[in-house]
Amino acid sequence: MGKVRITVPMNRVEGDLEVRVEIADGVAVDAWCSGTMYRGFERILEGRGALDGLVLTPRICGICGISHLRAAATALENLAGITPPPDATRIRNLTVMTEHVQSDIRQSFLMFAVDFLNPVYEATPLYGEALARFQPFKGETVRQVIRETKKILEIIAILGGQWPHSPFIVPGGLASQPTGESLLRCRLILEQFRRWYERRILGCELERWLEILDSDDLDGWLEEREEHWKSDLGLLLRLARQHGLDRIGGGHDSFLSYGGFPEPDQEKSKGKNGLFPAGFLLDNEVHALDEKRVTEHVAYSWYVDYKGGKHPGDGETQPYATGAEGDKYSWAKAPRYDGRPAETGPLASMMVAGNPLFQDLVRQNGPNAMARQLARLVRPAYFLPAMQRWLAGVSGDEEFYRSNGEIHDGTGCGLGEAARGGLGHWVTIERGRIKKYQIVTPTAWNASPRDSDGTRGPMEESLVGTPVRDPENPVELSHVVRSFDPCLVCTVHAVGRGKKLGRLRLSMTK
């Protein structure tokens, strides 16, 4: 059989991602991930006031706006040498995690699980069960997920004034001070959500899940009780194994995490590095994160060329797409750490943190689509106790804002985990205005094009070797891409595309 090139139909991810794959003898042999629209936020920010990133960058994405807001504030704090007070850190951690939790659960059941309803699986044993739970709009799980994620987002609305695009995080802390009543309401919402997550998603208490330390434990847990087997997580695991998701979707075996959930009181935490620490994992060794080792390449991106990679602080965003630019194929740049591609996201966070279950899963089969999605779906099990602890730790009487005065000239960076992985903002202020702003998003890391050395990005690499039974319906490739939860909204483009625009078929009553 000769080689064929297909474009993988990627609905249910932001539509500005195009994935092209070359298939030979029923196996993907090469892949190209392309961001098809220009973002340009960096250019929009140039020349604006020092604080404007706080207003504009959260609007890059309607899903992880709090993560952008925190990164923008942290970059300015880094520049100005400001440390926010402990209660502000607690509230920041709590709201960013709330955003993660809703995204993790929605993505798992409103996007990822839908692929198990592909017609190719119609005759397989678990299809009926999957249909009953995951059918869009009607599935039992889908309906519950929409209801419950709606409720947990109220935490951000209560503490931040609104969601999405909340403006409440500022350099030095928070722009508002929560009342005792609002903190109590958040505690009740969080407790209710935890109970639902335990009952519906896990089928067990968080404490029981956290006892799982390797793949044998995971098998034992699955078989232990009917509630585990029948839980949404249990079904997702059974489906993933039935369809071989634990054997597809490898990668470069290098992982990057920015951490970003600091313990509020550094003195009391005695140097602890937060819930999920920052680091770079290569060859089973975790290296301390050094943001100076982050570079961006544009050899295959539609930007004016420069040699090798540039640190984001020195980076440029000069679009170059004339139609005669040769090998370039993406509006996303190619971020690299120490010159290497790196996967970021929940699995990377687990790996860098040394989570024994995920280390074992990757040791056995390498990085794979099932482990990646499992890490996302169970991340709330690790977050929720910390969220409750931090919320309970907010006294309400302490300060929520600490300032050093105006933001002076200089450079700073703000790193942290967004729902899809490491998010970085780099800013340079000169004469009170933004001289340079660079944003490196999680999907830029994962859906990166090739770099100056021609090395594929993580998602491209993960597609290579995937068996494809039917190039007309490459569901295997969809599983792999979706396991990264790519979001090209924040990676590449400047405007909300608005799916309704240009896709309307009207049934007018007028």
Next chain:
Amino acid sequence: MKAQRIICVGNRFVEADALGGLVFDYLRRHAPPASVQVFDGGLAGLDLLRLVEGAGRVVFVDSMANVEVPGEIIVLDEAGLREIAPDAYDHGAGLPYLVRALPYVCDDPMPELLLVAARTPCQPETVRKAADLAIEIALQGWRAEVAAREEA
């Protein structure tokens, strides 16, 4: 009486998606009747669910791309809105997805849903007309005589 709400949606920074924001601004300047609650729903999409629940009637205001006649105002009912909804959720899921999901996830009795839409960019007159129509429909529902008057 259950609440009557106008929810203006869209991205006010993008001309082709700006009607909701423009109508919201207009309504704020021209105090709507006290019985009508007006919200700027922005890009919240599925997260507008909380605003829809508990209402008796909700009128959305949004831009629509394929309106052929500049200045024409389109009104859709719930069935019309469902027809333009996507088959599944994605990161860009907006108003049509919300409307299609509502019967399955609304924690209160379903409100009456209507959409007032026009193509943007548009003249201020179109914004005014859309705002006035949204108020009228929010108060009284969609009535045949309104259709007859508008078409005249």
